[in-house]
Each structure stands twice: as structure tokens, then as C-alpha cells.
Amino acid sequence: MRAVLLAQAAATLFMTGIIWFVQVVHYPLMARVDRSGFQAYETDHARLTTYLVVIPMIVELLLSFYLAIRFPNALSLTGASLVGVIWCSTFLLQVPQHDILREGFQPFAHARLVNSNWIRTIAWSLRALLVLYSLH
Numbered sequence: 001m002r003a004v005l006l007a008q009a010a011a012t013l014f015m016t017g018i019i020w021f022v023q024v025v026h027y028p029l030m031a032r033v034d035r036s037g038f039q040a041y042e043t044d045h046a047r048l049t050t051y052l053v054v055i056p057m058i059v060e061l062l063l064s065f066y067l068a069i070r071f072p073n074a075l076s077l078t079g080a081s082l083v084g085v086i087w088c089s090t091f092l093l094q095v096p097q098h099d100i101l102r103e104g105f106q107p108f109a110h111a112r113l114v115n116s117n118w119i120r121t122i123a124w125s126l127r128a129l130l131v132l133y134s135l136h
Contacts (some may be wrong), residue, residue: 004063004066004132007059008063009132010059013131016050018053019117019120023121027117028114030110038104039103043102049110055098064127082130087115093116
């Protein structure tokens with residue numbers, strides 16, 4: 001059980017660090033990328049970011065739902081719910097904005113990406129608190 005909690009904590013804490021970097025540094029700086037190179041930049045951003053986050057996100061997803069099913073309590077159910085919020089936000093809000101931006105920089109899509117990403121930033125931050133508490 002300790003290994004499951006440690007693996008979940010590692011995935012969640014990793015993603016919490018990534019999302020804060022993305023929210024505060026990476027996404028805002030997208031507006032400064034030269035428009036002539038933006039399509040290539042956005043395509044590479046999406047591809048390279050996927051390589052970095054796909055495994056930790058899947059680990060977090062599987063372990064959070066395992067814990068919610070195996071030990072259904074307020075902590076595990078809240079944690080799994082937050083993962084659900086993160087995945088829904090990712091695929092319903094952020095991915096569509098990246099799809100628009102892949103065609104070229106659009107200020108509205110960029111603003112929507114930055115603003116909607118606060119959902120994931122807050123959800124992962126809350127998950128970080130939960131997993132740290134669970135290790136305590």
C-alpha cells in the first residue's frame with residue numbers, strides 16, 4: 001500500500017510542478033513567439049509536452065481510481081474526483097484551444113487556454129495537498 005501512495009504522490013507532485021510552470025511561465029510566453037514560427041512551435045509544444053506528461057497522468061489516474069475503489073473514503077474519493085476534473089478540463093477545454101492555436105496564434109484561443117488552465121492548476125494543487133496528507 002505504501003508503494004501505491006508513494007507512486008501516486010510522485011506522479012501528482014510532478015504534475016503539480018509542471019502545471020505551475022506551464023501556467024505562470026510557458027503559456028503566457030506563447031504570446032511572444034514570432035507569428036511566422038508559431039504553428040511549428042505549437043505543434044512541437046503539444047508533441048513534446050505529451051511525451052513528458054502522459055505517463056505521470058496515466059499513473060495518477062489509475063492509482064487515484066484504484067484507491068477510490070479499494071478504500072472509498074472522503075480522501076480517496078475527493079482525490080479521484082479532482083483527477084476527473086483535470087482530465088475533463090484537459091480534453092474539453094485545453095486541447096481544443098491547442099487545436100485552434102496549431103493553425104496559428106489566435107489571441108482569443110490563447111487567452112482562453114491561459115484562463116481555463118487555472119482549473120487544472122488549482123485541481124493539481126489540491127491533489128498535491130491530499131497526497132501529502134495521505135503520506136502523513
